[in-house]
Amino acid sequence: xxxxxxxxxxxxxxxxxxxxxxxxxxxxxxxxxxxxxxxxxxxxxxxxxxxxxxxxxxxxxxxxxxxxxxxxxxxxxxxxxxxxxxxxxxxxxxxxxxxxxxxxxxxxxxxxxxxxxxxxxxxxxxxxxxxxxxxxxxxxxxxxxxxxxxxxxxx
Numbered sequence: 001x002x003x004x005x006x007x008x009x010x011x012x013x014x015x016x017x018x019x020x021x022x023x024x025x026x027x028x029x030x031x032x033x034x035x036x037x038x039x040x041x042x043x044x045x046x047x048x049x050x051x052x053x054x055x056x057x058x059x060x061x062x063x064x065x066x067x068x069x070x071x072x073x074x075x076x077x078x079x080x081x082x083x084x085x086x087x088x089x090x091x092x093x094x095x096x097x098x099x100x101x102x103x104x105x106x107x108x109x110x111x112x113x114x115x116x117x118x119x120x121x122x123x124x125x126x127x128x129x130x131x132x133x134x135x136x137x138x139x140x141x142x143x144x145x146x147x148x149x150x151x152x153x154x155x
Contacts, residue, residue: 005114017103020055023048024096029068029085037082038068067091 001011026048028041040046049067053060068088072079083091 004111006110016055017099020052021096021100023052024092027092029088031085034082036084038085038088
């Protein structure tokens with residue numbers, strides 16, 4: 001990440017977001033006290049919920065409510081509907097996916113900007129991960145003509 005100009009602070013934030021996503025995935029839900037409601041399953045799930053909230057820099061109760069409840073806003077009122085454990089799990093997964101997607105999109109934009117990619121261009125420079133690439137003596141980004149890159153692969 002240093003090579004493509006991602007600062008130390010940005011790298012820390014990236015790792016923080018990835019860690020939060022991983023902690024989200026460890027939260028399990030069980031039936032709550034009310035009908036069709038859910039709650040974190042056990043202390044382990046509560047620990048992961050609390051840790052994810054700290055990493056996302058948000059209130060743990062607000063995060064729990066966002067996973068276990070759905071808010072429906074109409075013109076006249078706001079309705080809060082409890083979610084069963086299965087729906088809460090889907091809500092958790094949806095949150096993890098959207099955060100990961102936004103992080104990935106940010107990383108792609110950051111890398112394209114760092115290598116001088118014109119945001120209005122019709123073509124892009126991408127990073128290709130080739131199986132076995134890790135067998136090279138030195139792992140690194142290659143920026144240059146594709147013909148030179150192909151020559152390096154043959155070596």
